[in-house]
Amino acid sequence: MKFTKMHGIGNDYVYVNCFHEVVEDPVGLSKKISDRHFGVGSDGLILILPSEIADCKMRIFNADGSEAQMCGNGIRCVAKYVYDHALVRKNPLTVETLAGIKTIELYTKNERVCSARVNMGRPKLMRPEIPMVGAETQVVDEMLVLNENTSFRVTCVSMGNPHCVIFVDDLKQLHIEKDGKAIEHHRVFPERTNVHFVKVHHPGEVTMVTWERGSGITLACGTGASAVCVAGVLNNLTERKLLAHLPGGDLELEWVEDENVYMTGAAAEVFTGEWLL
Numbered sequence: 142m143k144f145t146k147m148h149g150i151g152n153d154y155v156y157v158n159c160f161h162e163v164v165e166d167p168v169g170l171s172k173k174i175s176d177r178h179f180g181v182g183s184d185g186l187i188l189i190l191p192s193e194i195a196d197c198k199m200r201i202f203n204a205d206g207s208e209a210q211m212c213g214n215g216i217r218c219v220a221k222y223v224y225d226h227a228l229v230r231k232n233p234l235t236v237e238t239l240a241g242i243k244t245i246e247l248y249t250k251n252e253r254v255c256s257a258r259v260n261m262g263r264p265k266l267m268r269p270e271i272p273m274v275g276a277e278t279q280v281v282d283e284m285l286v287l288n289e290n291t292s293f294r295v296t297c298v299s300m301g302n303p304h305c306v307i308f309v310d311d312l313k314q315l316h317i318e319k320d321g322k323a324i325e326h327h328r329v330f331p332e333r334t335n336v337h338f339v340k341v342h343h344p345g346e347v348t349m350v351t352w353e354r355g356s357g358i359t360l361a362c363g364t365g366a367s368a369v370c371v372a373g374v375l376n377n378l379t380e381r382k383l384l385a386h387l388p389g390g391d392l393e394l395e396w397v398e399d400e401n402v403y404m405t406g407a408a409a410e411v412f413t414g415e416w417l418l
């Protein structure tokens with residue numbers, strides 16, 4: 142099976158062009174191919190497929206094989222792949238996801254996509270104990286208690302996939318492996334959750350680190366940065382236009398009043414290969 146390795150500011154996935162390939166068991170393949178020693182090494186697997194209702198379709202599987210509703214860094218790479226490889230020569234183009242159809246505006250250089258602006262759709266605010274899908278739109282700013290010594294004030298936002306946003310004074314004081322994992326699997330998140338710790342520098346700029354549902358620590362999370370933009374506004378900490386610094390690079394976010402969130406960032410194709418297992 143041919144694959145292409147791509148990343149969105151360091152959030153790296155193995156991409157398979159399912160216009161030409163068939164993947165029988167994406168759950169099992171994602172677990173194997175994501176392994177950084179016995180596989181290709183990635184944050185997960187993304188299938189690029191034909192669609193009846195959009196220009197193409199994206200399915201994203203985390204490194205543990207679980208399928209996510211949406212992937213912000215991944216969808217920029219999907220748009221780059223289908224445009225650069227002439228599967229879809231349109232700008233803007235649309236991608237079908239489990240979180241609905243997304244529209245992506247492409248920025249090109251010498252006919253190749255270098256970055257993109259994604260309409261991430263409307264955020265859903267939710268109470269942690271209510272499953273994400275169809276959650277009530279209610280602002281949450283609750284204490285999440287991990288144990289007698291550890292609790293966090295959380296704001297939970299769904300971008301089609303679940304995000305738990307925590308604003309902190311000092312990112313260096315974090316125990317992201319321990320606390321990120323504990324929050325991901327906390328009983329109030331029946332579908333688990335992505336977890337983001339955020340330091341606000343000023344109302345237009347933050348730095349964030351992420352523990353991803355099903356993949357652990359990643360260098361970036363596009364849906365997560367979108368959720369951080371929403372949570373910052375709801376907590377009166379940030380403006381509707383936000384520059385987010387993530388370990389792998391920067392994303393520009395904008396939550397248009399009463400409407401959609403827009404995310405802009407780079408997309409890169411690194412190498413192609415043949416999966417033999």
Ligand SMILES: N[C@H](CCC[C@H](N)C(=O)O)C(=O)O
Nearest residue numbers: 209212213214302362363364
């Ligand atoms: N890295 C992706 C998010 C993957 C989300 C996945 N970890 C989940 O929701 O289970 C992004 O850039 O949005």
